[in-house]
Structure formats: C-alpha cells, structure tokens
Amino acid sequence: MTAIQDVHIRKLDIGMLWALYMLLEKKSISGVAREIGLSQPALSHSLGKMREIFNDPLLIREGNQLVLTPCAISLRNKLEDLMPSVQNLFDPLEFDPSTSKQTLKIAITDHAGQVLLPEVLRRLAELAPEMETTISIIPNRQTDLADLDEGRFDTRVGWLKTLPANWRKRKLCDERIVLVCDPDNEQLAKKKGKLSPKEFVHLRHVALDSDRPIYPNIVDSLLAKQGLKRKVVARVSHFAIVPYIIAKSNLCAIFPERLAKTYADQGLVKVVELAMEFPDSEISMAWHPRVHYDPAHMWLRKIIVDTTKDMLTAL
Numbered sequence: 001m002t003a004i005q006d007v008h009i010r011k012l013d014i015g016m017l018w019a020l021y022m023l024l025e026k027k028s029i030s031g032v033a034r035e036i037g038l039s040q041p042a043l044s045h046s047l048g049k050m051r052e053i054f055n056d057p058l059l060i061r062e063g064n065q066l067v068l069t070p071c072a073i074s075l076r077n078k079l080e081d082l083m084p085s086v087q088n089l090f091d092p093l094e095f096d097p098s099t100s101k102q103t104l105k106i107a108i109t110d111h112a113g114q115v116l117l118p119e120v121l122r123r124l125a126e127l128a129p130e131m132e133t134t135i136s137i138i139p140n141r142q143t144d145l146a147d148l149d150e151g152r153f154d155t156r157v158g159w160l161k162t163l164p165a166n167w168r169k170r171k172l173c174d175e176r177i178v179l180v181c182d183p184d185n186e187q188l189a190k191k192k193g194k195l196s197p198k199e200f201v202h203l204r205h206v207a208l209d210s211d212r213p214i215y216p217n218i219v220d221s222l223l224a225k226q227g228l229k230r231k232v233v234a235r236v237s238h239f240a241i242v243p244y245i246i247a248k249s250n251l252c253a254i255f256p257e258r259l260a261k262t263y264a265d266q267g268l269v270k271v272v273e274l275a276m277e278f279p280d281s282e283i284s285m286a287w288h289p290r291v292h293y294d295p296a297h298m299w300l301r302k303i304i305v306d307t308t309k310d311m312l313t314a315l
Helices: 005-011 014-026 029-036 040-054 070-088 109-125 142-149 197-201 218-225 243-247 257-265 293-315
Strands: 061-062 065-068 103-106 132-137 155-158 170-175 176-179 204-206 231-236 251-256 270-274 281-287
Touching: 014 040, 014 070, 029 040, 040 155, 061 070, 065 070, 103 109, 103 293, 109 132, 109 155, 109 257, 109 281, 109 293, 155 293, 170 293, 176 243, 176 257, 204 243, 231 243, 243 251, 251 257, 257 270
Parallel strands: 103 132, 103 155, 204 231, 204 251
Antiparallel strands: 061 065, 155 281, 170 281, 176 251, 176 270
16 A cells, blocks of 8 residues: 555545445435435535545536546446445344354353253254354363463353453352262261251361362351361362262262252262351353354353253252
8 A cells, every 4th residue: 555545545434435436326416415314515525525535526517417537437336346345344243043153162160061061052052053162161270361361262151250350241040059978978878957067077078179279168268267177188170070089988078059969860979958058159151252242152141041040940
C-alpha cells in the first residue's frame, strides 16, 4: 500500500462507500438520499468528498440525467464485488449442531466429570454427531490458571475457587459432603446414626489434595477451627481412585454426595452421614470471554445447564 492510498483509506468509512455504491447504481441523489436515510445536502457533501478522494467527478449531469465517468464505472464494478462482503460482516455467526464440525475444549474436575460428563456427552453425540469434544480432567492447581488464558480450553466445570477476573461464571449446583467407606468396614459396618466429630477424627482417612493446592483443604480447615485433626494415611489428587483404595480396608474418605451415591449403587462404598456440618461445595461453569457470544459455546453451556437441572430434578 502506498502512502497516498493509506491517506485516502483513512478518509473513507463504510457509510461513504455504501452511499457511493448506491449513487453509482441509481444515479439519483434525491432517490438514494431517501433510500439510505440521508438529507440531499448530506449526500451531496459525501459525494464531494468522494470526488476529492478519487480525483474524479464520478457523476456528470447530462440533461436531466447523471452519467458515470470511466473512473466511476470502474469503481462500481469493484464495489459490486466488495459490498456483499461488507454486508456479510454484520451477519450473525451461523451454528447448526446437527452439521457443525467444530471442536469444543472443556476442562473439568474429576468429581464434576464423573457426575455430569456421561449425560452431557450422550446429549452431544445425539444432537451434534459431527462435533468433537476434547476433555481435560484437571485438579485445582496453580498451573491451571495459565492454561485458562492460553487457549488450552474454553470452558471449565467444577469447584472453581480461582479464575482470571475477566472469565464469566455461572453456578450449577451445590454438593453436600458425606463420608464413604468399604461396605464391610469393621469400624463402621454396624454404625447407626450420624458419626460424631470424635469418631470421625479417629478413623483412618484418604484425603483429596492436589499436588500444589491453591487453597486449604476445607475439611482440615474446619476441623482445625474446632481443635481437631484427622488421621490421614494417604493423599490423592482425584476422586475416581478413592473407592478402590478404601476397598477391603478400614480406610474412609470424604466424598461429594452425588458421586458417593453413584458408587454406593454399584456396591463399591457405604455412605455414612456425619454429625458435623461441612460447607457445601459449589459446582460452577466458567468460560473465556472470547467464546461468550459464540453460538456453539452458548449452545454447549445450555446443554450443561440443562443436564444439571435434569439431574437435580431426578434426585
């Protein structure tokens, strides 16, 4: 681009180009002014600027008609090719889940993944058979925060304690905390009623902790406020392995209620109610601002929200 071209482009705007295109097509200042909603003086002023920019009269009066100069004819041909593309700039993004081949990138915590992903993926497969979903199972670690803004994933679901300030967030549901153990756990097999705090801390625990926690374990924090400390014999970063660790042993673990009931229905664990109240954990969904208005991601978020609502209704 030459310096002269750059100067001329800076003087133009889309409205002026559209007015010129209409003038070259209609060859009527009054008619075009009415059609695009400008006064005749304003349109004439715009035409004057165009004549200055292109250094050509563009439209010349012959009798009662305006005729195009050779420069104007050349411009009209170029604008015929250009203006449809300019109009397309304002068309909304089209998204049809039944035919889209877009890839969705989701990061989800171990717990939320086990609770929500099976039904979410079933619905995606049914409604969007050509779409691909890449899923990262993530713990709550400091390194996750960098991944959020580096585009590794666009949507995150789970216990979201720390997010970049510009990310959007929506709460999905609350999750109660219960205790799980092997169904044949000798210490708890005959236990009736709720487990007292003293009984709780004397058990042998498997604790959920990430390798680099960015906030304290909520169970240990609450116990410390009451002057109590549980006996932790193992720490893991994912829920999925816990039922197999405590199997055929006297170990126990704090677990989110919905996930605990899923494993209990499979006969893998026994659910024990606690006399002490732990704060509910909030499962939320967050997404990067770059996909806030993207139709595919808006559709995905609705799928996740609807799946959660249906899950809560079924309880």
